[in-house]
Amino acid sequence: MSTILKTEDLKKSYKIGKLDVPALRGISLDVEEGEFVAIMGPSGCGKSTLLHLLGGLLSPTSGSIIIDGEDLAKVSDAQRTDIRRRKIGFVFQRFNLFPTLTAEGNLKLAEKIHLGNGAKSNVNRREILKMLKLEDKMHHKPLELSGGEQQRVALARAVINRPAIILADEPTGNLDTENSEIVLEMFKELNEKYNQTIIMITHNPEAAAVCSRIIRMRDGHVVDQ
Numbered sequence: 001m002s003t004i005l006k007t008e009d010l011k012k013s014y015k016i017g018k019l020d021v022p023a024l025r026g027i028s029l030d031v032e033e034g035e036f037v038a039i040m041g042p043s044g045c046g047k048s049t050l051l052h053l054l055g056g057l058l059s060p061t062s063g064s065i066i067i068d069g070e071d072l073a074k075v076s077d078a079q080r081t082d083i084r085r086r087k088i089g090f091v092f093q094r095f096n097l098f099p100t101l102t103a104e105g106n107l108k109l110a111e112k113i114h115l116g117n118g119a120k121s122n123v124n125r126r127e128i129l130k131m132l133k134l135e136d137k138m139h140h141k142p143l144e145l146s147g148g149e150q151q152r153v154a155l156a157r158a159v160i161n162r163p164a165i166i167l168a169d170e171p172t173g174n175l176d177t178e179n180s181e182i183v184l185e186m187f188k189e190l191n192e193k194y195n196q197t198i199i200m201i202t203h204n205p206e207a208a209a210v211c212s213r214i215i216r217m218r219d220g221h222v223v224d225q
């Protein structure tokens with residue numbers, strides 16, 4: 001096994017007016033390729049902040065993030081974007097679907113971003129849509145989908161190009177039991193079949209139970225991993 005993601009003394013403060021408000025106070029983590037990790041902890045402890053940093057969506061105040069051997073702090077913005085596109089699928093706490101595009105349009109856009117125009121992922125798309133039971137919803141726009149369906153489209157979009165690392169911020173947070181099971185089943189299958197590394201924030205002990213490891217956070221620190 002090899003380390004696919006590593007942070008060293010990672011810190012992040014948000015500026016509010018003249019104040020620096022610390023959200024992460026020094027996080028050191030190692031995640032091995034093929035791990036399925038849960039991040040748990042009380043609201044406001046810094047879980048989403050950590051995930052956004054890992055995904056290159058935010059810059060740290062200090063400390064390092066190494067993705068597959070590449071230090072995000074030491075590459076250019078363009079390279080960081082490229083690493084993110086090639087290696088990471090991000091599932092947001094809020095869905096962030098394009099409201100004017102259908103479900104299919106949202107997925108095709110993601111494929112285009114990831115693969116360029118010669119998209120070769122029809123096979124992936126069919127498999128993912130089946131896993132998520134979305135096959136007959138492809139022509140709906142987000143507002144014509146239920147919250148659970150929107151969440152599943154957002155998930156499909158994040159995993160469609162088979163990223164080595166999937167970062168998911170409460171992917172089952174707004175879902176009922178049945179939808180949650182569909183989503184967790186998909187993660188498990190991707191993890192086992194394609195060895196994709198998954199880091200998932202969750203408040204749900206049942207969701208955490210399918211993971212191979214739980215990282216617990218409190219007040220900007222990792223208290224147990």
Ligand SMILES: Nc1ncnc2c1ncn2[C@@H]1O[C@H](COP(=O)(O)OP(=O)(O)OP(=O)(O)O)[C@@H](O)[C@H]1O
Pocket residue numbers: 014015016021022023041042043044045046047048049050
């Ligand atoms: N853009 C921002 N500007 C200022 N403060 C922020 C910003 N985003 C988050 N914070 C603060 O940083 C802290 C950590 O927030 P974060 O969203 O990482 O928490 P969380 O663990 O994901 O919580 P939840 O479980 O409620 O989603 C909180 O105190 C929050 O108020």
Ligand SMILES: [Mg+2]
Pocket residue numbers: 047048049093169
């Ligand atoms: Mg959060």
